[in-house]
Amino acid sequence: MSPVRRCSRTACGRPAVATLTYVYADSTAVLGPLATYAEPHCYDLCAEHSERLTAPRGWEVVRLLDGSAPARPSGDDLEALANAVREAARPPERAAEGGGSAARPGDPVQGPRRHLRVLRSPDN
Numbered sequence: 001m002s003p004v005r006r007c008s009r010t011a012c013g014r015p016a017v018a019t020l021t022y023v024y025a026d027s028t029a030v031l032g033p034l035a036t037y038a039e040p041h042c043y044d045l046c047a048e049h050s051e052r053l054t055a056p057r058g059w060e061v062v063r064l065l066d067g068s069a070p071a072r073p074s075g076d077d078l079e080a081l082a083n084a085v086r087e088a089a090r091p092p093e094r095a096a097e098g099g100g101s102a103a104r105p106g107d108p109v110q111g112p113r114r115h116l117r118v119l120r121s122p123d124n
Helices: 047-051 075-089
Strands: 018-023 028-033 043-045 060-063
Touching: 018 047
Parallel strands: 028 060
Antiparallel strands: 018 028, 018 043
């Protein structure tokens, strides 16, 4: 027996990537990430069949996001990234006249960039 679960659709041998469950009481079909183990009343689907899934008339399809899949950036995300790059490319401002010292690497960030934070990967 193969350790890879296959799509439940007839004559489809592709690997499963999503699990489909029906909630009959609510007339809802729930499509989510592949379940950790095969359930007798659930259906495993490949990528193609999960994308083309339709429900009977009057039913609702709920698609749960897969946490392992990379999320597509929104327009706000891209704009924030572009603004951060522009700000990082700006030459450093000179210290105010009157003998102030210039910032050195490792000093805390002062001014408008205080909202940026360094996040460490949980793997490190």
